[in-house]
Amino acid sequence: MSISLIGRNVGESVTLKLNETFAILKAKGEPVIHLGGGEPKSKAPLDAITAIAAHLNTAEVRYAPVDGSVEMKKAIIRYTLDHYHRLVEPENVIASSGAKQALMVALQAILDPQDEVIYPAPYWVSYPEMIKLCGAIPIPVVPSDGTFTPRMVDIEQNVTSYTKAIIINSPNNPSGAVYPGSFIKEIVEFCEKKGIYLIMDDIYHVLTFNGKKAANVFDYVTDFTENSKLILINGVSKAYAMTGFRIGWGIANKQLIKVMANIQGHQTSGPSILLQKAAIGAINGVQSSIESLRTTLENNRKVLVQRLRAFNGVHLIEPDGTFYAFADFSAYDKDSTRLSNFLLEKVKVLTMPGKEFGMEGYLRISFCGSIKEINEGIDRMKWALDPNSPNELYIGERKLVRDWL
Numbered sequence: 001m002s003i004s005l006i007g008r009n010v011g012e013s014v015t016l017k018l019n020e021t022f023a024i025l026k027a028k029g030e031p032v033i034h035l036g037g038g039e040p041k042s043k044a045p046l047d048a049i050t051a052i053a054a055h056l057n058t059a060e061v062r063y064a065p066v067d068g069s070v071e072m073k074k075a076i077i078r079y080t081l082d083h084y085h086r087l088v089e090p091e092n093v094i095a096s097s098g099a100k101q102a103l104m105v106a107l108q109a110i111l112d113p114q115d116e117v118i119y120p121a122p123y124w125v126s127y128p129e130m131i132k133l134c135g136a137i138p139i140p141v142v143p144s145d146g147t148f149t150p151r152m153v154d155i156e157q158n159v160t161s162y163t164k165a166i167i168i169n170s171p172n173n174p175s176g177a178v179y180p181g182s183f184i185k186e187i188v189e190f191c192e193k194k195g196i197y198l199i200m201d202d203i204y205h206v207l208t209f210n211g212k213k214a215a216n217v218f219d220y221v222t223d224f225t226e227n228s229k230l231i232l233i234n235g236v237s238k239a240y241a242m243t244g245f246r247i248g249w250g251i252a253n254k255q256l257i258k259v260m261a262n263i264q265g266h267q268t269s270g271p272s273i274l275l276q277k278a279a280i281g282a283i284n285g286v287q288s289s290i291e292s293l294r295t296t297l298e299n300n301r302k303v304l305v306q307r308l309r310a311f312n313g314v315h316l317i318e319p320d321g322t323f324y325a326f327a328d329f330s331a332y333d334k335d336s337t338r339l340s341n342f343l344l345e346k347v348k349v350l351t352m353p354g355k356e357f358g359m360e361g362y363l364r365i366s367f368c369g370s371i372k373e374i375n376e377g378i379d380r381m382k383w384a385l386d387p388n389s390p391n392e393l394y395i396g397e398r399k400l401v402r403d404w405l
């Protein structure tokens with residue numbers, strides 16, 4: 001079989017693959033617990049549902065403009081004004097099928113083969129593969145001080161004449177780190193000075209805890225004219241618990257948005273008009289669902305952090321945002337893929353291996369499920385990993401017996 005170089009180079013999404021494995025095990029009736037999830041469990045806002053239902057009832061569901069409907073762009077402009085205090089124009093906005101597609105068309109619009117893209121580790125699993133899909137080279141940068149907060153010195157050391165873009169994701173998947181405003185200011189100034197694209201992936205920006213707030217990139221940007229190299233990515237997936245609706249967007253200079261729209265026009269056309277209606281409903285509707293999701297997550301976070309703190313051998317830098325904790329389990333196994341497989345096989349708990357996020361020895365544990373799931377999942381993990389645990393554990397009627405050390 002003849003496969004392209006890019007096709008051969010791109011790996012599958014391990015997070016999506018593990019989700020699939022989970023679904024198969026669940027369908028077989030296995031008592032699995034998902035601590036690896038990447039989506040809030042709350043319902044989509046009612047305003048989203050009534051808006052999509054109303055359009056569906058017309059039975060006239062047509063193509064949408066390639067870069068998003070007029071109404072969709074208006075809603076995104078409104079969202080940007082509300083959350084970033086910046087009024088952008090419709091030509092600065094593209095709506096896509098998820099933040100993922102907005103990111104992908106942005107990268108395709110700016111990258112040439114052999115260009116380099118820098119992003120701090122740990123990082124979202126899709127960045128390296130998306131960059132490779134453009135024939136470009138991913139350059140992850142691990143903070144040298146052992147924290148999850150990137151430092152300009154580490155980033156600057158990796159900048160070469162091939163560096164075309166830097167991707168910043170704060171609050172960060174998988175670490176939950178919320179990067180300080182001082183860092184965002186430095187990176188904006190650096191990118192403006194060097195003429196490097198700065199891609200801000202803000203998909204989790206409203207999900208922060210304990211009074212922390214995600215920095216607003218527009219507080220530091222000095223130039224948002226046609227020379228601007230800022231690309232801001234966001235969407236409804238996480239904030240409104242609308243992952244399945246697949247609506248995200250990009251905000252950038254008008255010329256770049258036009259190029260992104262040209263690319264999107266040949267890939268998928270505009271995002272589904274039905275799903276745009278739902279996203280418009282969510283953005284223009286009652287906003288209380290964001291705060292209620294955030295409060296639920298803050299409670300869940302407290303429970304998970306307490307449980308992980310009481311887990312001997314586990315090292316945790318507490319998350320300030322998202323719905324993930326990224327904990328160092330290397331005292332139990334330095335190979336995170338093996339550890340994740342072991343936990344799934346022995347105690348039916350799904351976690352995500354840190355290796356996929358650029359840090360071996362860690363596990364990403366989500367707190368977007370219920371407190372019951374968090375508690376039971378951690379109980380099972382402790383039982384599996386602590387050599388002093390009793391020999392048997394009951395999951396409902398099922399008896400598990402330790403046949404390992």
Ligand SMILES: Cc1ncc(COP(=O)(O)O)c(C=O)c1O
Nearest residue numbers: 098099100124173203235237248
């Ligand atoms: C950091 C990050 N960016 C982008 C996305 C993609 O969001 P969407 O579901 O809107 O495509 C995700 C989804 O998990 C994410 O974690």
